[in-house]
Amino acid sequence: MELAEFASRLDEELRTADYADIDASANGLQVGPDEGELEHVAFAVDGVAETFEGAIDADADALVVHHGISWGGFDRVTGRKYDRIAPLIENDVALYVSHLPLDGHQDHGNAAGVADVLGLENRSPFGELGPEYIGQRGTALESYSLESLCDRLESELDTGDRQVRGLGFGPEEISEIAIVTGSGTDWLEEAVDARVDALVTGEGKQKVYHEAREAGINVVLAGHYATETFGVQSLQELAGEWGLETTYLDVPTGL
Amino acid sequence: MELAEFASRLDEELRTADYADIDASANGLQVGPDEGELEHVAFAVDGVAETFEGAIDADADALVVHHGISWGGFDRVTGRKYDRIAPLIENDVALYVSHLPLDGHQDHGNAAGVADVLGLENRSPFGELGPEYIGQRGTALESYSLESLCDRLESELDTGDRQVRGLGFGPEEISEIAIVTGSGTDWLEEAVDARVDALVTGEGKQKVYHEAREAGINVVLAGHYATETFGVQSLQELAGEWGLETTYLDVPTGL
Amino acid sequence: MELAEFASRLDEELRTADYADIDASANGLQVGPDEGELEHVAFAVDGVAETFEGAIDADADALVVHHGISWGGFDRVTGRKYDRIAPLIENDVALYVSHLPLDGHQDHGNAAGVADVLGLENRSPFGELGPEYIGQRGTALESYSLESLCDRLESELDTGDRQVRGLGFGPEEISEIAIVTGSGTDWLEEAVDARVDALVTGEGKQKVYHEAREAGINVVLAGHYATETFGVQSLQELAGEWGLETTYLDVPTGL
Amino acid sequence: MELAEFASRLDEELRTADYADIDASANGLQVGPDEGELEHVAFAVDGVAETFEGAIDADADALVVHHGISWGGFDRVTGRKYDRIAPLIENDVALYVSHLPLDGHQDHGNAAGVADVLGLENRSPFGELGPEYIGQRGTALESYSLESLCDRLESELDTGDRQVRGLGFGPEEISEIAIVTGSGTDWLEEAVDARVDALVTGEGKQKVYHEAREAGINVVLAGHYATETFGVQSLQELAGEWGLETTYLDVPTGL
Amino acid sequence: MELAEFASRLDEELRTADYADIDASANGLQVGPDEGELEHVAFAVDGVAETFEGAIDADADALVVHHGISWGGFDRVTGRKYDRIAPLIENDVALYVSHLPLDGHQDHGNAAGVADVLGLENRSPFGELGPEYIGQRGTALESYSLESLCDRLESELDTGDRQVRGLGFGPEEISEIAIVTGSGTDWLEEAVDARVDALVTGEGKQKVYHEAREAGINVVLAGHYATETFGVQSLQELAGEWGLETTYLDVPTGL
Amino acid sequence: MELAEFASRLDEELRTADYADIDASANGLQVGPDEGELEHVAFAVDGVAETFEGAIDADADALVVHHGISWGGFDRVTGRKYDRIAPLIENDVALYVSHLPLDGHQDHGNAAGVADVLGLENRSPFGELGPEYIGQRGTALESYSLESLCDRLESELDTGDRQVRGLGFGPEEISEIAIVTGSGTDWLEEAVDARVDALVTGEGKQKVYHEAREAGINVVLAGHYATETFGVQSLQELAGEWGLETTYLDVPTGL
Incomplete structure (x- = not known):
């Protein structure tokens, strides 16, 4: 080609x-x-x-x-x-x-990939940035606890030697989940307004701790790299369908 | 008063x-x-x-x-x-x-406090921001390995349940150390130009991994909260000297 | 509520x-x-x-x-x-x-209240500001002289000890009237283009004198406070209809 | 010439x-x-x-x-x-x-002319605007009451048919006086910080009423035109000294 | 009128x-x-x-x-x-x-006038500037060589003592021609993307030489004044039709 | 090296x-x-x-x-x-x-090179751009006519097939000469204020014709490329002195 x-x-x-x-x-x-x-x-x-x-x-x-x-x-x-x-x-x-086009793509995107891992249904775009979205939200048919949510992500994502970190400031039963991969804590406010039970993202600056605590929402930090392998792998599949030879280069940063 | x-x-x-x-x-x-x-x-x-x-x-x-x-x-x-x-x-x-005035103060500041913990000598300002500095650098009389440097910080700082993370892309013997507390990875380039062996900071976005690798420098991420307790505690001492009753409120975020 | x-x-x-x-x-x-x-x-x-x-x-x-x-x-x-x-x-x-939403509201607004006092008919929005309006214009069925217009406002508005001031540089018979309450002399040009006979506003900077003179239009300065009591009183009425107890606090500045 | x-x-x-x-x-x-x-x-x-x-x-x-x-x-x-x-x-x-050069000139300026009328001594620049001043302050040897201050200005200035307005929210005895001619109420804060007893200016927007009240300072509004005849008349004198024939054109606006 | x-x-x-x-x-x-x-x-x-x-x-x-x-x-x-x-x-x-309205008018404009001289057909707007166009393109039924194109312009335009300059970096047979009069070399890229054989304009800064060479397109520099006499002369005709007496003032700059 | x-x-x-x-x-x-x-x-x-x-x-x-x-x-x-x-x-x-550092260098620069060709004495910086200069001025011991000035430049500069163009709107005897190489007509005003007899530059937009005419100054347009070969050739000499092998690549654009 x-x-x-x-x-x-x-x-x-x-x-x-x-x-x-x-x-x-x-x-x-x-x-x-x-x-x-x-x-x-x-x-x-x-x-x-x-x-x-x-x-x-x-x-x-x-x-x-x-x-x-x-x-x-x-x-x-x-x-x-x-x-x-x-x-x-x-x-x-x-x-x-x-970059952002791949975060926000509702089928091939990074957030869509995390939503697949969590088995979310009733998906819709989440994470407004100007006129576009860069994440996704959905409903877990069977609700998670914060611990089981973290465990699920830790077992399915390529987190390197990093631990998935859960900030447990929201409801104990988690079924409505918003996802913005990478550095997504700027969308905490939108997650609160959307009344989801948890925001799943990659990495968060220190201030997210108190913001989550005061807003009463669960936040999961699963790793920037770990949450963003899905988009490029989905494009890899697409390229394969177009008849191209493909290789995935896995270089986890543990961050 | x-x-x-x-x-x-x-x-x-x-x-x-x-x-x-x-x-x-x-x-x-x-x-x-x-x-x-x-x-x-x-x-x-x-x-x-x-x-x-x-x-x-x-x-x-x-x-x-x-x-x-x-x-x-x-x-x-x-x-x-x-x-x-x-x-x-x-x-x-x-x-x-x-905020920044307390990061950069060469005696009462956060970086100065981390430098005390590490026993650095020959201190000088580091971390240019416009006409000011927000960090400090110095020399360890006895050089650290990356592991001993991380251990030292982990034992002396209030890291919550967070692990001090070392990115070992620089020299094995670490004696020249630059410190910018909190989110300090924007000063990686200055640290490289200053030919220090390691940059110690609090938290770093994912991209610092490859930046450090390609620049050939050690980076230590010791926690945003953990590296920034020194400044306010130093002011607390000062207030005590002014005859005021004081209290320190410790709320580690582990981030 | x-x-x-x-x-x-x-x-x-x-x-x-x-x-x-x-x-x-x-x-x-x-x-x-x-x-x-x-x-x-x-x-x-x-x-x-x-x-x-x-x-x-x-x-x-x-x-x-x-x-x-x-x-x-x-x-x-x-x-x-x-x-x-x-x-x-x-x-x-x-x-x-x-602030401006209440100036421009065509029923509850400040300009609408002044138009009521003046008995204007055929009302339409006046005072463009971006895509919105902040005033109103209309026709007096029986035309005013500048003196009778000032008198009418002086008797009906809460002008404190301030005198309503008329700059008589327009037609002697005043029936088309534009209103922008508060500081409205920036809309003098629009009033001229709209071919109204007078612009009624609250206060005006010194230069409005010569601008009105050279444009050949009457301007009435009836007081900033005095022209802006209508909006909040109209909202007070509304709140009463919603079943709330209400109080109006009258603090005329005379400016 | x-x-x-x-x-x-x-x-x-x-x-x-x-x-x-x-x-x-x-x-x-x-x-x-x-x-x-x-x-x-x-x-x-x-x-x-x-x-x-x-x-x-x-x-x-x-x-x-x-x-x-x-x-x-x-x-x-x-x-x-x-x-x-x-x-x-x-x-x-x-x-x-x-414009501003003539407001701020410490000898020929508008504020200097008002200070002459009020018999102020110990003059110094007042009314900071960037690196320059556009007004003047000084001390009345015999203190004024607000009423006598207004009367003095009304009798000496060309106020047209406008009344000098005094907002009596400061000390009863007025000796330290700051002057910014024309529209000078933006310097109210500086007048308060300078601990003068009154700010004399030309015209003021409606909000100056409450600002003066809450700051506890007297404000005198003596007319924009009326406070600004001094500068050009002082230049007229200068031109006369340079041997030129001169005319002053008095067109008071009463604003 | x-x-x-x-x-x-x-x-x-x-x-x-x-x-x-x-x-x-x-x-x-x-x-x-x-x-x-x-x-x-x-x-x-x-x-x-x-x-x-x-x-x-x-x-x-x-x-x-x-x-x-x-x-x-x-x-x-x-x-x-x-x-x-x-x-x-x-x-x-x-x-x-x-200015630009007259460059871009598809009938009365400067580019339209040059297109007339060159006998172009299938005209369409060329030379995007925001939402408007300031030039025109079309097809020569019989193709030009660069030399014949320059000759044609030199004989028909009022070039003063300036020589029409051709930069021959494109195809030898020139039939698709884009025109932006005056200083039009900023539209070289658009001309390349539009796959025309030549861009005709008035004057060009020195760098157009290499840009044309590397892009493989012919560029003709026929003079700023010389390419811009058409618009005003077309308006002159229009004014004549409106019953006005008209005069054209020819002051060629040779630039 | x-x-x-x-x-x-x-x-x-x-x-x-x-x-x-x-x-x-x-x-x-x-x-x-x-x-x-x-x-x-x-x-x-x-x-x-x-x-x-x-x-x-x-x-x-x-x-x-x-x-x-x-x-x-x-x-x-x-x-x-x-x-x-x-x-x-x-x-x-x-x-x-x-780029500009080489235009303005008073010894190695492009304008300095043109001044050498013209035999100017009493050189000083010309062509202000912010705090720097990008040209040079000087005095011809024996004054030029516009024609002899153009001839001199045409014979000494690498003008390709371009003709040096003189706009003769200034004094007939030209001894004070300002030089800004390349596109220098933005400094016409400075040349007029400096009371030089001619501005020598490379290329000029069409409007320079009337600007020169109304300002009463001679302007010489000697070619952008032609006036800017001096700087790099002077650096070539310098590099030779540093012991490097050097080559000059002459690609005149004739513009």
Whole structure:
């Protein structure tokens, strides 16, 4: 498949253009020529030296990641920016990035993947950001306790050596659950207004402790990396259906 | 002591005015009348419902905290803002806040307290923010390994049930150490340029993993709360010297 | 009635949300808890210490005003801000504010009240501000002279010891009249374009003299306070219909 | 005298350049050619059609005013802008403007003129605006009552048919007096902090009533026009000393 | 015809209001009174002293130009601004300006005029600027070579002593042609995306050389003045149809 | 020599940091690794595909240019950005850029080079941009006519097939000359105020014709490329003195 065709199919599927105004990440193709042929595509959560090396070792023609290398633009290709971009160019590996579009996609997205793990039903978009959503909510048919919710996530997610942390300030029976993967505690207020029993996210700054306590809601911090492996793996499946060879590069950070 | 006198002594000691342009926190007196007498002052890291209740129970006339309730201004005294401010007013407890001025104070500050714990010498300011500093660096006479550095912090800091986490991407012998308490990973680049062996901070977003790996530096995440108890406790000592009765309210978040 | 219910009924009636982007005033509930019961509501033009004391003396549970205490946000509850907010909190008096929504309401609004006094017919919105209006225009069936117009206002409005001032630079027979209460001289140009015979407002800066002269229009300055008692009194009536006990606190400034 | 020479002498005397960043008025020469000779100069408070006609009738070569026609720039010379500028150009009358520089000048300024009328001693600058001052304060050797202060101003100033208004919320004996002419109530807070007994200004918006009441200070509103005749008349004297024929055009607005 | 009627007919024909947000030029009437009668109108590309003198010599009542005197507003009518405006006012010549609206008009516009010269068919708007277009594209039935294209323009346009310059980096046979008159090289990218064979414009900064070379497109620089005589001449025709006497003032700059 | 050492010597010589706030160009090293050895450096006016190919063909380790590839930052390394950056990375050619610092340098700069060609004496900085200068002025001992000035430039500069253009609106004898290379007509006003006889620059937009005419000054347009070869050639000499092998890549644009 042509690289341009591949990028444009993903852009369409993920509605990349709709997120342009709300995402600091420059989504879509970040590094690559106008012309080029793809046979083998690698997938990873983070676009960093370690996964770039992995993609080169795997002889991939492109790497699709959730976290890219361009956040708000850059002025130079020097220093660590050079160290990241040069290997891609020298080894003809294109870099495709999908940040918020991949968080919010209601089928292929990260939150959708966590909702699958938790067996949620009656799904609907959650996590407003401007005119878009970057998460999902749903109902657990059989309610969880905070402990069983944490256990479920710890056993199903790739948490590295990190422990899933539960802040138990809400109801004991948890069935309505909102999910914003990665750093999602800015949506605590929306979760409270939506009257869900728990907000599941990846990582949270210190102040979420007291915010959750005063709002009377359960919060689960399951790891930034751990909650964000689903989106790129779902795209990997899609690429397989398009006839491409694929590789997943697992580099858990434990954060 | 007059409340106004107390606030103005702290403002002077902490150089509150110098941080006005670089700190989103409205430092200084945040809640309180122009006139009022102080006998008993409470101290805590976080200015939240839980510590407000503690100050009221302790019959304190004022509460001094590191994290206040005003970040960028507010429009209304309603909802949780009302729930926090009303008890202070109803119980005549003034609220004094010192955020970055207390991070950066080279004697009373949070980083200075962590440096004491680590036994650092040859101290100098670290962590540039505009024209000010919000951290400190120094040299350990006997070098640490990453493990012994984490152990030392875990035994001396109030980490709640959180584990000190070390990202071992730098030299094995650690003697030059930079400290920015709380959320300090934005100063990773400065730490690399300063050629220190490790950056000690509280909490870090997921991306710090790969940034540290590619920069070749050790990073220690010892907890946001745990690294920020020193400043307010140092002010507590100062208030004691001024003849005031004092109480420390310990509410570790484990984050 | 629940305080929340009361605030939300007023917000709906006055379309508070529609004015959010064009009004520096934080309209709606400005001080008050999420929960609380109302029996008695006081009403006043200005939300200031004098009316706060009045509301407390009247044993009111809430005070509804046109001019509140939050214009563009504040950072601290100290000084005069403390002196105003503390009595409200200590005496459980909530503060509800409606500034431009109450100027512009075509039935309950301040301009509508002045138009009633002047007996105007064929009313339509006047005083564009972004997508909204903050005044009203209409036709006097029997035309006024400038003198009779001033006299009419002086006798019907609560002008304190202030004299209604007429700038007679327009037609002698005045039947088409535009009204923007309070400080409305910024709408002089719109009044000229609308070919009305007179603009009635509250107060005007010095330059309105020559602007009116050169534009050839009559301007009447009837007092800021005097032209703005109608809105809150109309809401008082509404509250009475909702079964609440009400009090009007008259504190004319003569300005 | 050359027009350019005249403008440049005034700019130097009034330090026009120092006010460039804090004044919306484009001070200095606003309308006029690079070359031209002056014999006769008119002076007025307001630069408006009425005074432009006066200057033309008086056969003046230039008009010096406090309030000019350029506030923040304009895009076109059409409509009323044309009606004002065209007569100046057609009759070869240049327009020189000095707004804040003339308010704040400690000898020739408007506040200095009011201080003369009140017989104040120990004068010092008052009314901070960025790095400059736009008013003056001083001490009355024999203290005034509010009534005698108002009477003094009413008898000495050109108030038209407007009454000097006193808001008596401060001490009964008034000796320390701060003056900001025109619209000066934004400096009420500075007057309170400076512990003066009264603030004398020209006009005030309605809210000054309660601000003065709660701050416990006397405020005198003596008229915008009435307090601002001094500056241009002082410049008129200066021009006379430079050998120019001069005329003062008195057009009181009563506002 | 009334001046106001003339200006408003042109504004409507040219959709002046639609360009207000995207054009630095204050389009429409720039100098002139609200009332005035027109018999004779002059037309020129540039609104400058030379054409103002021409209009006065021709005894015109108004001058219509493409480049006016107000770009982003001005603060004073002094210096060269006075030298330009004063003669207009003294001789009762109104100034009407149409910049981008006249570039983009698909019938009367500058690009449309160049397209006529080149005999293009299947015309459509080209040159996006916000929601509007400022150029035109079309197809030459018989294809040009770069040389014949330059020759054609050189013979038909008023290029002064300037040579039409062709940058031959695109296909040898040129049939699809995009036109943005004046300074149009910012639309090179759009021309490439539109897959036209050549972009015809007036003047180009030095960097267009390499941009054209790397993009593989022909660029023709035919002169800023030379490509922009069409719009005002088309308006001249229109004015003639409205019964007005007209004059065209040709002042080629050779730039 | 180390690449880092080379870049840092140039940065110091050219005072790169002082121009950071006034130049859209990201001056200094734009593409290149932290470590690398230099033996051979190429120099060119424009950093474009053509000179990149030239540098690669010449087997250079770095290319120093006046116009780089980063103006205000970029988000992606794709399309033509990829086409420019990839060859540099694949062939280990670093890119060093100096835009305004090289225009303004009083010895090595572009304007200084033009002044040498014209034999100017009594040189001083000209062309204010914020706190810096980007041009130079001086006195010709024997005065030029406009024609002889144009001839001199045409014979000494690499103008490609472009003709030096003189706008003869100033004095016939030209001895005081101001120079701003490239696009320098924004400094026309400064040249008039400085009372020089002519402004020599590279290229000018159409409006400079009438601006020069009305200001009464001579303007010479000698070509953007042609006036900007001096700076990089002066740096080439410097690099030769530092013991490096050097190549100059001449790609005149004729613009």
